Amino acid sequence: MKTGLIGAMHEEILALKEEMDNIKETKVGSREFFEGTIGGHEVVMCLSGWGKVAAASTSSSLVNLFDVDQFVFIGLAGSLNQDLDVGDIIIADKLIQHDVDLSLLNGFDHVKSPFYKEFVFNVEKELVRYAENACKEFVDNLCKGKYPQISDQYKPQIYIGTIGTGDQFVASADGKNKITGKFPDILCTEMEGASIAQVAADYQIPCTVIRIISDKADENAHSSFADFLFSNISQISVELAKLILNPEYE
Numbered sequence: 001m002k003t004g005l006i007g008a009m010h011e012e013i014l015a016l017k018e019e020m021d022n023i024k025e026t027k028v029g030s031r032e033f034f035e036g037t038i039g040g041h042e043v044v045m046c047l048s049g050w051g052k053v054a055a056a057s058t059s060s061s062l063v064n065l066f067d068v069d070q071f072v073f074i075g076l077a078g079s080l081n082q083d084l085d086v087g088d089i090i091i092a093d094k095l096i097q098h099d100v101d102l103s104l105l106n107g108f109d110h111v112k113s114p115f116y117k118e119f120v121f122n123v124e125k126e127l128v129r130y131a132e133n134a135c136k137e138f139v140d141n142l143c144k145g146k147y148p149q150i151s152d153q154y155k156p157q158i159y160i161g162t163i164g165t166g167d168q169f170v171a172s173a174d175g176k177n178k179i180t181g182k183f184p185d186i187l188c189t190e191m192e193g194a195s196i197a198q199v200a201a202d203y204q205i206p207c208t209v210i211r212i213i214s215d216k217a218d219e220n221a222h223s224s225f226a227d228f229l230f231s232n233i234s235q236i237s238v239e240l241a242k243l244i245l246n247p248e249y250e
């Protein structure tokens with residue numbers, strides 16, 4: 001199994017280079033792809049950049065040029081649910097592109113890939129369970145003090161549910177309400193996950209999306225996002241990715 005590991009920002013992904021063996025770097029267009037192994041598991045890592053187009057372009061390259069068999073995305077998200085706190089971990093069992101609206105288009109009821117009537121992508125139960133085990137082990141390790149580089153104040157909860165994706169950084173009550181009014185079950189919002197899930201559906205390969213809450217998508221989102229980004233996310237994503245790639249879970 002060769003895994004395409006994608007992150008939207010340097011801080012979310014590039015620290016993983018330190019964990020990779022036998023790195024080979026290939027530039028394709030404006031992106032650098034890093035092939036190698038992490039704990040003996042074949043990976044191709046790439047920084048996508050922000051947004052759905054960037055994520056879809058990156059994941060298409062990973063399948064077509066690097067032959068990956070699955071996608072794993074780890075990154076940050078804004079919470080749309082009052083139960084979620086900054087630092088909590090969300091595993092997607094469903095991904096929705098909340099900014100797509102085809103409701104006024106009639107008469108296209110029987111669409112097949114590459115067309116979609118609804119931009120909703122379910123994640124296989126087995127894959128969700130696998131990601132949950134990796135996240136639980138991460139939290140167990142945290143509690144046992146195995147990650148001295150991560151603050152011992154960090155005690156995240158793990159949630160499984162719907163992640164929403166749209167091409168906007170949400171930072172207002174109004175912005176949140178627009179999304180939750182239409183999709184009440186969305187737990188958090190981000191800018192890439194469901195577009196990677198669409199590419200995965202096109203090629204019929206698995207896709208795991210794990211998000212860590214960096215902000216509450218409200219008026220304080222910018223500063224909360226920046227604080228979280230620079231203080232924690234690199235170490236958290238490195239440790240989560242190592243566990244997700246652990247052959248024990250395959």
Ligand code: ADE
Pocket residue numbers: 076077078079168169170171189190191214215216217218221225
């Ligand atoms: N990623 C992290 N926080 C976000 C937010 N508030 N909106 C969209 N994407 C995000």
